[in-house]
Amino acid sequence: MAEGVVYDLGYRPHEGERLGRAGALRALYRDGLRRVLGLRRRARAKALPWGLLAIAVIPAIFFIGITVFTKEIGVEDVDFFSHAQYFDLTGTIALIFIAAAAGELLVPDRVHGVLQVYASRPLTTGDYLLGRAAALAVVVFSFMYAPHLVLFFGRAWTSNDGFGSYVAGNAGALWQTAAACLVYFAALAPPAFLFAAYSRRPTLGAGAFIGVMALSTPVATALVEVGVDPAGLLALQQHPTVVKDWILGVRSGHLVPQQAGFDPWVSLAVIVVIALLTGVLVMRRYRGSA
Amino acid sequence: MSESIVAARGLGFSYGDIVALRDVDLDVPAGCIGLVGANGAGKTTLLKLLLGILRPGTGLVWTLGRSIPVEALAVRSRVGYMPESACLPPDQTAADFVGYAAELAGLPTRAARQRASDILGLVGLHEERFRHMGGFSTGMRQRAKLAQAIVHDPDLVLLDEPTAGLDPEGREEMLGLIGRLESFGINSIVSSHVLTDIERTCRWVVMLDGGRVLRSGPLTEISATDEVAVEVLDDPAPLAAALAAAGAGVEVKGNLIVVRGGSGDPFDMVRDALAETGAALRRLGPRRTTLEDVFLQGAGDG
Numbered sequence: 001m002a003e004g005v006v007y008d009l010g011y012r013p014h015e016g017e018r019l020g021r022a023g024a025l026r027a028l029y030r031d032g033l034r035r036v037l038g039l040r041r042r043a044r045a046k047a048l049p050w051g052l053l054a055i056a057v058i059p060a061i062f063f064i065g066i067t068v069f070t071k072e073i074g075v076e077d078v079d080f081f082s083h084a085q086y087f088d089l090t091g092t093i094a095l096i097f098i099a100a101a102a103g104e105l106l107v108p109d110r111v112h113g114v115l116q117v118y119a120s121r122p123l124t125t126g127d128y129l130l131g132r133a134a135a136l137a138v139v140v141f142s143f144m145y146a147p148h149l150v151l152f153f154g155r156a157w158t159s160n161d162g163f164g165s166y167v168a169g170n171a172g173a174l175w176q177t178a179a180a181c182l183v184y185f186a187a188l189a190p191p192a193f194l195f196a197a198y199s200r201r202p203t204l205g206a207g208a209f210i211g212v213m214a215l216s217t218p219v220a221t222a223l224v225e226v227g228v229d230p231a232g233l234l235a236l237q238q239h240p241t242v243v244k245d246w247i248l249g250v251r252s253g254h255l256v257p258q259q260a261g262f263d264p265w266v267s268l269a270v271i272v273v274i275a276l277l278t279g280v281l282v283m284r285r286y287r288g289s290a
Numbered sequence: 291m292s293e294s295i296v297a298a299r300g301l302g303f304s305y306g307d308i309v310a311l312r313d314v315d316l317d318v319p320a321g322c323i324g325l326v327g328a329n330g331a332g333k334t335t336l337l338k339l340l341l342g343i344l345r346p347g348t349g350l351v352w353t354l355g356r357s358i359p360v361e362a363l364a365v366r367s368r369v370g371y372m373p374e375s376a377c378l379p380p381d382q383t384a385a386d387f388v389g390y391a392a393e394l395a396g397l398p399t400r401a402a403r404q405r406a407s408d409i410l411g412l413v414g415l416h417e418e419r420f421r422h423m424g425g426f427s428t429g430m431r432q433r434a435k436l437a438q439a440i441v442h443d444p445d446l447v448l449l450d451e452p453t454a455g456l457d458p459e460g461r462e463e464m465l466g467l468i469g470r471l472e473s474f475g476i477n478s479i480v481s482s483h484v485l486t487d488i489e490r491t492c493r494w495v496v497m498l499d500g501g502r503v504l505r506s507g508p509l510t511e512i513s514a515t516d517e518v519a520v521e522v523l524d525d526p527a528p529l530a531a532a533l534a535a536a537g538a539g540v541e542v543k544g545n546l547i548v549v550r551g552g553s554g555d556p557f558d559m560v561r562d563a564l565a566e567t568g569a570a571l572r573r574l575g576p577r578r579t580t581l582e583d584v585f586l587q588g589a590g591d592g
Binding site for chain 1: 341343363364366367369370371373375376377378379380381382383386390391393394395396397398399401402405408412422438439442443470473474475
């Protein structure tokens with residue numbers, strides 16, 4: 001065979017397997033993960049998600065490190081954040097993260113016409129939105145839950161009762177914190193998707209969503225204080241906190257829905273209704289987009 | 291419907307009060323098919339109906355022998371679509387996006403990446419495959435759009451105005467690529483309002499006007515006439531007079547005479563007139579019209 005000869009293989013048909021809709025769904029989900037985390041994108045696309053992930057997880061590692069250190073030097077009874085308190089940090093981060101990620105997941109596809117490509121593939125509108133939501137859910141759940149695992153097993157490691165005894169005695173915290181993470185996702189992601197579905201730019205949708213969520217609490221507080229108790233349901237950002245406290249068995253009466261006299265299950269119902277309603281609206285928006 | 295790659299019966303679609311397609315009957319064979327018509331004729335609507343992106347308002351439609359929209363998901367694994375408008379994310383490389391497009395059509399990840407590389411080479415983007423597409427020229431974007439449409443080795447690809455926005459050189463290259471698709475085993479339906487593009491690449495033509503099918507058939511049949519073109523070396527007047535005297539319809543354009551047979555075969559009439567006048571013949575053959583002539587005539591009749 002002569003050296004230096006380039007052989008033009010021409011067009012080669014694909015004779016391997018075709019995975020159909022299931023393969024398309026997996027590809028969509030993986031692409032969603034890459035988008036949420038800014039992978040295979042320019043450096044600035046990575047800055048926000050990885051920065052927020054670091055802020056969420058590093059304090060837990062730091063607290064456990066301090067606990068180990070204080071135990072080493074003989075200082076006992078050092079206890080930092082509880083699981084419930086840690087949600088005050090991760091809940092806020094989740095709000096910002098979900099707002100930014102929802103825009104990144106939905107807006108570019110629509111603005112740049114990529115939905116036409118999805119529409120020509122073996123995917124339904126529901127597949128597209130579910131694939132995007134699943135990717136966001138996995139990332140949000142992971143970064144919200146990871147610090148609780150660090151806290152839980154860190155405490156078990158430093159426990160005076162021994163690792164096994166601590167885990168056996170406090171195992172309930174594992175599913176409770178997992179359930180609370182899901183509640184935060186269910187409360188925040190659907191409305192964030194709704195804002196992203198109607199926004200021309202990811203940052204505008206994210207800003208509007210965060211603004212509405214942040215303003216909902218003072219507006220609801222003001223209305224409840226003048227005697228309009230049903231307005232307690234408008235405190236959108238506080239519903240996941242109410243339900244989280246309910247799941248973790250924390251008694252807290254300072255939240256607006258509670259001040260307005262609503263039981264925690266009402267907050268859960270509000271979260272479910274808003275999720276369903278916004279889901280339907282997003283679906284309707286996308287059915288006409290291709 | 292097994293012989294047709296695309297078929298329709300009484301197909302209609304409206305956007306609210308605006309009728310985009312009405313009562314369309316089609317049977318389109320394999321090969322390179324031209325879909326021509328003015329802007330707003332219903333070409334893009336028809337392509338979206340063939341993919342199942344739109345649901346028919348009336349009638350039935352089949353793509354690759356499968357009923358749409360019932361079997362649309364199965365069909366889409368074997369069909370590619372190159373939209374007329376932008377469809378490329380500017381912050382992704384061509385290799386990433388075309389590979390992803392292949393995965394979305396159901397190809398396994400490794401095969402998708404390999405094919406993305408092969409197809410980007412085929413459309414002339416091998417050197418640019420790791421560049422973000424936001425920096426692509428119009429010609430490169432059109433090539434990338436074609437690449438995502440054929441990367442999964444479809445049986446049929448629907449190309450919506452593939453030469454839109456291209457300069458003459460880019461247009462030549464794109465038409466060359468489209469012309470090669472059939473040799474790859476990929477049937478194509480090329481929508482365009484540029485009739486010369488269709489004449490150069492397609493063997494079968496569907497003409498749409500105002501949402502209706504004007505003509506559908508092989509290009510050779512559509513462009514054929516019952517007229518004969520005779521070109522002579524010297525003065526055409528004696529030959530034209532002889533033909534007129536024999537009862538033929540005659541139209542003289544310079545040295546060219548267009549002959550319409552009256553009662554007899556126009557070729558026989560030309561033969562006899564040439565023998566009678568001794569005119570020096572340069573060229574003789576059936577006169578073909580351009581698609582533009584056919585379209586304008588059909589639109590006028592409609």
